[in-house]
Amino acid sequence: MCLLENVLEWSEQRIVCDALSHTDPLNPLRAADRLGAATGVEYAAQAMAVHGALLAQSAAAPTQGYLTSVRGLSLHVNRLDDQTGPLRITAERLSGDARLILYQFHIHHGERCLIEGRASVVLDAQTL
Template sequence: MLDRAWIAAHIPHQGDMCLLDAVHDWSAEAITCAATSHTDPANPLRTGGRLGAANGIEYAAQAMAIHGALLAGSEGQPRQGYLTSVRGVTLHAARLDNLPGPLTVRAERLSGDANNILYQFAVSHADRCLLEGRAAVVIDASVLSKEQP
């Protein structure tokens, strides 16, 4: 299991914005992480004293970033990725901050190439799905802008 210190050393999200605590499982196709930051009153995503369920998309995006870092391995630095769209998102809860205990964050790579990846993601709590959807990630967007005529 990889802990929060390892995660913070391998993704651009730092300090309180590093939302995930551990990687429980991963393969070339998928990753499963755990998070408890949703219960922290100082969570930077909170607004109006609450953490809405749509913020789970950021948790999933960080799992995708960790997945990219793991796939890059120790041989290379992971390239910067950008969440470019989310589709088919279904919220099965109104908020995250009122749930005790860890969240489970899962992302599965559905397709992709060197610069574009499509993930399916889900955030759950105690076997209850809180939100799910798909996300498109562009890796190294500067390369894409250079390809434009």
């Protein structure tokens, strides 16, 4: 399930993506005919995964990673599906090494911040 539409920009420290899937009535994360704001964590996690893949372009083979924790999560809205137009998902690498990265993420609709928080990501789950 790919929720993101485009990578708008990226660098070694940051990625910015957009998404339109929050308005899709067939979005697989919808429940009770709505897309709750907490599902934004999955949008951010996918941006982090794309960032990792872009950084590892020269690696021989992709590795399996996973989200280990989410901290400082602030939901400034109750739902995402009532936001018309694209969402902008930004993930910025705060610290990390070859095995673990701490990201800060924000999801905006226009200039309004809808969701923000931090997430830890293990990059090579097979080594644990």
